[in-house]
Ligand code: SAH
């Protein structure tokens with residue numbers, strides 16, 4: 001394979017200042033890239049022409065191409081991107097809060113948005129319920145490919161660079177399995193001269209690689225973590241997430257206890273509810289015990305079925321009973337509304353649909 005060009009978005013401002021002279025130009029390049037969302041170096045009008053040409057030879061600007069877009073009735077938009085080597089990944093634009101207007105038609109409350117980004121093409125973890133896992137692992141995303149998902153979605157939705165946005169690393173792939181590139185993307189997002197998305201607005205979701213949770217904690221980046229727990233005993237968890245053998249529930253809980261957490265915040269535990277597997281009150285009871293002593297918040301997720309899976313979506317009444325039990329016993333718990341259920345909600349599903357069409 002021919003060597004691929006790096007993207008401007010692969011580098012922190014500091015790194016670019018070592019590569020591009022005079023270094024004050026980097027601030028201008030950052031502005032065009034992360035404030036104006038331009039598509040080419042040629043649009044960077046305050047750079048000399050020769051420099052624009054040299055940059056275009058050395059770097060790509062945005063390494064992603066939008067190849068498919070699906071809109072749901074609730075405002076969710078799912079994107080499929082093609083990477084330089086022809087591989088594809090997904091990102092999702094989620095509307096978290098409706099816009100509200102007063103009688104005069106003035107906006108009183110702005111809509112809030114979250115972007116769900118991918119960190120790998122495929123995934124090594126191989127969870128039994130996850131469509132991304134079915135295709136195996138292809139490669140890590142570069143920092144630029146992670147950063148560009150947010151740039152592309154903001155641009156496509158006319159979301160000004162200084163409007164607040166949240167990032168959740170919950171797309172395709174296991175973020176902690178690509179820790180180096182993830183950490184760099186987090187830094188680039190945080191840069192005040194760029195998108196200025198603070199660490200508190202970024203949540204890393206992990207299937208529970210406990211040693212890497214420690215590593216992320218040691219980096220002290222200030223991000224939140226969400227743990228995909230999904231089961232309260234190791235037997236079921238190993239069925240669902242095979243690497244639970246090496247990183248069992250106890251080791252994850254210990255790592256979470258060591259993780260530096262903003263005292264006002266809680267660690268999110270995601271619990272994928274599968275009918276007749278983990279949707280009973282006995283599991284809810286065990287969950288309370290497991291999380292005692294942790295400032296936790298539980299997010300119950302409906303399993304989203306796809307062709308070929310034996311797992312089933314839970315009944316609404318069982319979800320509610322599960323939630324009520326946790327709340328009654330003092331645990332904060334929400335049910336994730338199935339955003340974009342009429343498109344291809346869970347990770348990996350849009351990509352899978354594209355493949356089916358190829359046959
Ligand atoms: N690898 C990381 C982040 C990406 S997966 C992790 O596992 O946490 C993001 C979330 O999507 C996880 O909580 C995962 O459990 C959930 N998910 C995967 N397949 C799903 C499905 N079929 N239905 C509902 N949620 C699913």
Ligand code: SF4
Nearest residue numbers: 123125127130133207
């Ligand atoms: Fe990977 Fe997360 Fe899917 Fe598991 S749920 S296979 S860790 S992307």
